[in-house]
Amino acid sequence: MTVDETDRGREYDIVIVGGGMVGISLALLLNRQALQGSEQRPRRILLVEAQEISLSKGTGYSASFDARSTALSWSSRKIYQLIGVWPELKTQVSEIAQIHVSDRSHMGLTRIDAQEAGVEALGYVVENRWLGSVLHKQLAATDIEVRDAVSIESIRPLAAGMRLSVGGQVIDTRLLVIADGADSSTAKKLGIQTQRHDYNQTGIIANLCLQKSHAGVAYERFTDQGPMALLPLSNFAGRPRSALVWTQPNDVAQTLMSADDQSFLEQLQQRFGHRLGRFQQVGERISYPLALTTSAEQVRRNLVVMGNAAHSLHPVAGQGFNLSLRDAAALADSLAQVANDQLGDLETLERYQQRQAADQCNTVIFSDSLPKLFGISSSAAALGRNAGLVAMDLVPALRNGFARFGMGMATSEAGNQ
Template identity: 50%
Template sequence: MAAEQDNTFDITIIGGGMVGASLALLLSSLKLDWRIRVVEAVATPSSGVPAQPSFDARSTALSHSTREIFELLGLWDQLQQGVAAINEVHVSDRGHIGTTRLSAQEQKLPALGYVVENRHLGAALMAAVQQTPDIDWLAPARVTAVQARREGVELTVSLDDQDATESFASRLLVVADGAQSHTRELLGIGASSKDYGQMAIVANISLAQDHNGVAYERFTDLGPMAMLPLQPIEGEHRAALIWTLPPERAEAMLQADDETFLEELQQRFGFRLGHFQRVGSRQAYPIKLVTSDEQVRHHVVVTGNAAHSLHPVAGQGFNLALRDLAVLAEVLGDAAARGESLGDLHVLQRYLNQQQADQQKTILLSDLLPKVFGLDSSPVALARNLGLLALDAVPLLRHQFARLGMGLETRGTPRLNGIKGAANG
């Protein structure tokens, strides 16, 4: 029996990226003596090696609700050393007069959001995981089979560095291995995909002047673009560019030399950040809305990009995922207090019911914005510019719109009682 117990986990998370690691820490923070295993395909980086600053580092926008969750986990003090605060958001429609500005000062908050380099966030999460004894981190390893059992699931994984396999049981399986989830496919869970017919170019841009913590969201006839503030490196001001374009135009911009790229970008964006100095390495990916056909079934939860991968226009993907995780952890903690099984469908359905409104509103926002601003007809252009002007003129409208972007208006739970109690205990 002891050997069987050692080979059974309470919760197994497939995918050890930012979503999977965050969930493991949220679950551990409840201090319910759960055995938590994370299965990650990529080898664990050497501990104690600091994440070196890089001009080209990719980044993620963090909403205010995400800051609140990381504060509850005791991670924010470390994270904020490497984040750039968003003090103001400037929204504009190229070629039209409509603009609006959202400010942290008006919302009486330290910042509307933050931009963090992925390597810095990943290093902070990994350091916390490595200091948490009830999280078993298995990497590099890939799931090769999943079988449903009466009390959970049985998983078989291949251990990439040993040319061996291992089988174990889990009372609850959480799928968090990305939009093209292999585990979701193994479970026979389909996914719906909406192709926006655009590519997103991501790159870091060197600026002639300080961004002063202003994030820019600019809608153009070819697609939206965002410029997000980054921390400077060696005195060089930087912004993270996300530029959505039709595929053929995106390919041309990828192939263009740096001077041509910056000239085109400057023409489309304008001079609110002064003259662009240089562009770092450019990458591009197709933009699709991917939603899992199922998010919960007996002993299984699908989350993160495996559940919903969004258009990047509003920067809501990771923030929605983290709100999902916080609600999931809270519901599982409540279930344990009631003596319910972690994998019972009615427990997992409670999580989905609680978070469904947040998911639907956030997906709708991310889907609707590029659609509305992509229409060229004069009546639509007039209506959306009147909307932007109204936002700029009416404080109450700005307040509600800002709360929506910060993840404070849509989140399924305002309290996170179980996590907060564990963090304070």
């Protein structure tokens, strides 16, 4: 379908492409500002999602809201409080009371404690499907327009915005936000390059039924083949559960994916140990190839690239979504300060990018270096990292610094708006 250049498209102030965890959260943040009674005309926002979503039931499902669980940081909680979804979300989240970091076969071990850090919880684990259900319900209660199960045929910069052809319809917008995930096909349409570093690792996720209660402890265990995380989940049918993220070299992961449940659990038990007793049962396993991808450009006039489309990180530190949510809050805050006809101004968008640059840089480096540091098996490296873990265990200030970073409090005061 080609777009007639003389047509006037249906007009929006902001179009968000990608209704995943980041796209919807941004839409709700932008909508919150519209509700705060600014003098100007309310902003017309459109969310475009490739998959079908059923908003009316509040049980929408999309690629973003699959069987994974996400560790939300303190900063994410504050942002969800701002947009009013936290009271419902928290009815099915598990608080992280303690993070237990260990290195298999070495003595280094540290515990980071919520009480010691002076916070109610170090983070909150939410199942992505529940997060999706709550966000979709909130979205359905707004004036945000949604077009789902459509694809974008073309995008063209205009003098004062962007023109899109979506499902055969011409759409003009002052600002286009691309949030359609890693290796964004929409960004590619505009010639935006992506840098990709393949970890040659696969992340296997699954929910586990446990013999012993996790007592709110999140386990981060580094092994010579890759890190694993066990995040506390709410009980299911009275049984304690944890969400597993197990990173393995691609070939090992392939074997683990095809193993039967019994053999999978045995291998996991051998790697993790018996801190949670015997693993009783494993749910559906899903695998994700892991790569660090970063977009070469995040802003242009009338354009922002966000979420995984801007930076997709190794999941070991549980930082990718939390960072994107801080980006979304910062963008919404920057846009709240300008008139509708300035939404696409390059200076505004560059200011947003500068504001987030340090947070993005620190989080990308942290998420990239952790699996590398713990993946080195030489004894000198093992000594160094174990000394680090031991030091962290002995020095509260170090531990608190680590905790503050993990909670999204170190580089950003997101949510303070």
